[in-house]
Amino acid sequence: LSMAGRGRGRGRGQMTFNVEAVGIGKGDALPPPTLQPSPLFPALERRAAPLPGGEEGEYMLALKQELRRAMRGLPYFVKPGAPRRDIERYSDKYQLSSPVDSAIDWNPDWRRLPRELKIRVRRLRKGRTASLVPKKSVALDKEETIKKLESLEKKEEEVTSEEEEEKEEEEEGKEEEEEEYDEEEHEEETDYVLSYFDNGESFGPDSDDNGDEAVY
Amino acid sequence: MTQAELRLCSLLLQEHFGEIVEKVGNSLLRTGPRPLRLLVGDTGLLPDQVKKALCVLIQHNLVRYEALPRGSVEYEARSERILRILRYPRYIYTAKTLYGDPGELLVEELLLHGHLPMSSAVARVADRLTETMEDGKTMDYTEVSSTFVRLADTHFIQRCPTVPEIPQSTKAPPAPTLAIAEKDMYIVPQLSLVGKGKRRHSCNEEEEGEHKAKRQKQEGGRAETAPDDGIYWQVNLERFHQHFRDQALVSAVASRMDQTSSEVVRTMLRMSEVTTASGASHTQPLSSNEIFRSLPAGYNIGKQVLDQYLALLADDPLEFVGKSGDSGGGTYTVTLLGFSQPLPTSLPLPAPLLHRFGSRCARIFRLLLRKKHLEQKQVEDFAMIPAKEAKDMLYRMLSENLVSLQEIPKTPDHAPSRTFYLYTVNIMAAARMLLHRCYKSVANLMERRQHEMQENKRLLDKSQRVEAILASMQATGAEAAQLHEVEEMITGPERQQLETLKRNVNKIDASENQVDETIFVLESFIESTMKRP
Numbered sequence: 207l208s209m210a211g212r213g214r215g216r217g218r219g220q221m222t223f224n225v226e227a228v229g230i231g232k233g234d235a236l237p238p239p240t241l242q243p244s245p246l247f248p249a250l251e252r253r254a255a256p257l258p259g260g261e262e263g264e265y266m267l268a269l270k271q272e273l274r275r276a277m278r279g280l281p282y283f284v285k286p287g288a289p290r291r292d293i294e295r296y297s298d299k300y301q302l303s304s305p306v307d308s309a310i311d312w313n314p315d316w317r318r319l320p321r322e323l324k325i326r327v328r329r330l331r332k333g334r335t336a337s338l339v340p341k342k343s344v345a346l347d348k349e350e351t352i353k354k355l356e357s358l359e360k361k362e363e364e365v366t367s368e369e370e371e372e373k374e375e376e377e378e379g380k381e382e383e384e385e386e387y388d389e390e391e392h393e394e395e396t397d398y399v400l401s402y403f404d405n406g407e408s409f410g411p412d413s414d415d416n417g418d419e420a421v422y
Numbered sequence: 423m424t425q426a427e428l429r430l431c432s433l434l435l436q437e438h439f440g441e442i443v444e445k446v447g448n449s450l451l452r453t454g455p456r457p458l459r460l461l462v463g464d465t466g467l468l469p470d471q472v473k474k475a476l477c478v479l480i481q482h483n484l485v486r487y488e489a490l491p492r493g494s495v496e497y498e499a500r501s502e503r504i505l506r507i508l509r510y511p512r513y514i515y516t517a518k519t520l521y522g523d524p525g526e527l528l529v530e531e532l533l534l535h536g537h538l539p540m541s542s543a544v545a546r547v548a549d550r551l552t553e554t555m556e557d558g559k560t561m562d563y564t565e566v567s568s569t570f571v572r573l574a575d576t577h578f579i580q581r582c583p584t585v586p587e588i589p590q591s592t593k594a595p596p597a598p599t600l601a602i603a604e605k606d607m608y609i610v611p612q613l614s615l616v617g618k619g620k621r622r623h624s625c626n627e628e629e630e631g632e633h634k635a636k637r638q639k640q641e642g643g644r645a646e647t648a649p650d651d652g653i654y655w656q657v658n659l660e661r662f663h664q665h666f667r668d669q670a671l672v673s674a675v676a677s678r679m680d681q682t683s684s685e686v687v688r689t690m691l692r693m694s695e696v697t698t699a700s701g702a703s704h705t706q707p708l709s710s711n712e713i714f715r716s717l718p719a720g721y722n723i724g725k726q727v728l729d730q731y732l733a734l735l736a737d738d739p740l741e742f743v744g745k746s747g748d749s750g751g752g753t754y755t756v757t758l759l760g761f762s763q764p765l766p767t768s769l770p771l772p773a774p775l776l777h778r779f780g781s782r783c784a785r786i787f788r789l790l791l792r793k794k795h796l797e798q799k800q801v802e803d804f805a806m807i808p809a810k811e812a813k814d815m816l817y818r819m820l821s822e823n824l825v826s827l828q829e830i831p832k833t834p835d836h837a838p839s840r841t842f843y844l845y846t847v848n849i850m851a852a853a854r855m856l857l858h859r860c861y862k863s864v865a866n867l868m869e870r871r872q873h874e875m876q877e878n879k880r881l882l883d884k885s886q887r888v889e890a891i892l893a894s895m896q897a898t899g900a901e902a903a904q905l906h907e908v909e910e911m912i913t914g915p916e917r918q919q920l921e922t923l924k925r926n927v928n929k930i931d932a933s934e935n936q937v938d939e940t941i942f943v944l945e946s947f948i949e950s951t952m953k954r955p
Contacts, residue, residue: 251780257929257932257933257936258936262515263932263935265515265518266511266512266515266932266935267511267928267931267932267935269510269511269514269515270510270511270931270934270935271931273510273511273514273530273533273534274437274438276534277438277439277534280534280535282439282443282478282481282482282535282536283438283439283440283443284439284440284442284443284471284474284475284478285440285442286440286441286442286471314477314481315652315654317585317598317652318480318585318598318600318654319477319480319487319597319598320487320489320495320597320598321597322458322473322495322597323458323473323476323477323480324473325470325473325474325477
């Protein structure tokens with residue numbers, strides 16, 4: 207292949223068409239070949255036209271900035287949940303609630319949305335292993351002990367309903383959550399396998415799903 | 423989708439909905455429609471996060487879903503709708519010019535929340551308006567309601583598709599199929615919303631509601647169910663676009679002819695607002711008698727004068743108005759699509775050229791638009807530009823793909839010496855190229871703006887803290903000297919820096935608005951040209 211530069215001096219820049227027709231006369235100097243990508247900020251040859259000012263422009267500008275500010279404050283602005291702490295710290299119990307991944311702060315009309323999107327916000331859960339619900343993150347409640355006591359009662363109910371759901375899941379091959387929970391708890395993930403943690407509260411008959419936990 | 427559009431969509435989602443929603447939106451945009459579990463895998467986010475993001479996106483009509491036959495649900499991003507976020511200020515401002523403050527706030531609330539029931543929208547707007555009124559005064563719901571009805575009547579807002587009634591016996595589908603008939607889209611439910619706006623700090627006033635809804639979903643009878651439960655409203659963006667296009671037409675007429683003829687066209691367009699289907703190439707025929715009756719009150723031109731104007735408009739080669747018949751004193755239509763020649767002022771193609779390449783380039787460009795094909799020599803002659811300059815400009819435009827070369831061979835063997843080479847403008851390609859550049863520009867502007875804010879983050883945080891301290895001090899009645907001391911916490915140079923930052927950010931924001939105007943015209947042009955019969 208005869209490349210662009212090779213024919214230099216011998217019939218410069220030969221092209222497949224008659225260059226005179228497009229106005230490159232004989233002997234006219236052609237611009238040198240480009241050897242590098244074009245600059246990131248090419249020089250401006252002439253200044254850009256001034257922005258149209260005026261009342262309309264000013265108002266729309268204010269609207270735009272106001273909208274941006276407002277939307278950040280709405281619940282539709284999804285903030286990531288609290289960063290996963292590597293170690294559960296004592297102070298965590300006393301910190302203010304951080305945004306929870308599985309909480310939804312507004313009330314969509316669930317009738318208009320596909321069922322699979324309905325977010326179950328779990329009430330305090332203790333001792334649930336990840337194997338039960340593969341996609342749900344294992345959560346450790348970080349509320350005070352009073353709530354922990356309450357949760358034990360709930361846990362009994364929840365676990366049974368969980369089992370039913372599991373069966374349904376297997377049948378349909380799809381996750382369907384039909385229960386509604388309150389949206390007020392705080393969950394945190396730790397690296398500790400929760401089944402090993404036993405704070406001594408769950409004395410007595412364990413629920414069925416804790417069979418694979420080590421019981422001390 | 424082009425890379426530029428993808429990048430812009432990404433930035434818009436991130437700026438208005440946060441990074442999680444952006445990740446989900448991105449995944450859908452880049453890889454196409456997918457079900458939930460693939461999205462979770464692809465984005466690496468937690469399932470709950472993805473679900474939340476999808477709820478937000480669906481709420482705002484940015485993502486649609488479809489239940490597939492095998493039971494899974496597929497989600498698809500609507501890129502063109504995401505790009506409309508850029509135009510929100512323009513929609514809101516237009517509503518303000520047409521329907522005042524209640525109109526403005528209604529449209530704003532609907533845009534902020536995606537869709538709302540009428541009762542909720544009216545209540546929110548009344549509260550907001552009440553906040554701005556003098557102490558003791560409140561905004562009555564009826565005024566806001568009537569503005570709402572007017573917005574619906576002129577089709578600026580419309581009902582969202584509704585959930586179909588499913589018989590109790592059948593199993594609910596995994597995803598509802600929402601649908602609405604065209605004729606139902608603008609029917610306002612008969613609510614007699616009675617009440618007044620509430621201030622945030624004052625005590626509540628009793629709201630008496632005798633709400634009778636025209637349609638009522640059969641719910642379990644919860645006490646909090648609003649009477650218009652299940653009926654949601656959204657902004658009808660297409661209608662706003664129609665309005666912008668009408669404005670552009672009117673101003674094109676005004677600059678080509680005179681103020682009065684533009685008023686005539688404006689009147690005709692106003693009369694046809696709701697009777698013109700979107701995508702129609704002409705308005706419905708209007709008789710000159712009707713037009714005469716509908717002219718705005720301030721214009722007392724005689725009937726004959728009106729007829730003369732109409733004749734002039736119809737005769738103009740640009741065919742703004744066409745004569746379609748003779749009944750009723752002559753019937754006329756306004757041409758909306760398929761102009762035989764590009765409108766001189768509203769077509770923005772020459773304008774960016776003007777600024778980047780100079781006015782002579784723009785002259786050559788317009789010349790090529792009119793004459794379609796010209797040889798090198800002809801360009802020089804018609805444009806009255808010296809050969810060397812003309813050549814240079816043509817090559818530059820050629821390298822930017824704004825003009826192209828058309829070969830016309832004289833002999834079957836296409837020998838170069840015996841072939842005509844004509845310059846021509848491929849208008850669709852040029853328009854698309856410019857549009858692509860616009861998307862890129864806005865994305866660059868946004869990134870730069872975010873960069874500027876990020877660079878000055880420390881200073882901005884400090885300034886906010888000082889403001890907060892000042893506000894609380896003023897509330898507790900501090901002395902001027904103490905206030906002054908707090909103000910001094912921000913030094914002189916820091917103030918300068920803040921001023922500069924504010925100026926720059928304002929400039930960038932205003933530029934984004936400006937580019938969006940160009941985007942609108944280019945998109946409309948491309949869309950209408952493709953639809954041209």
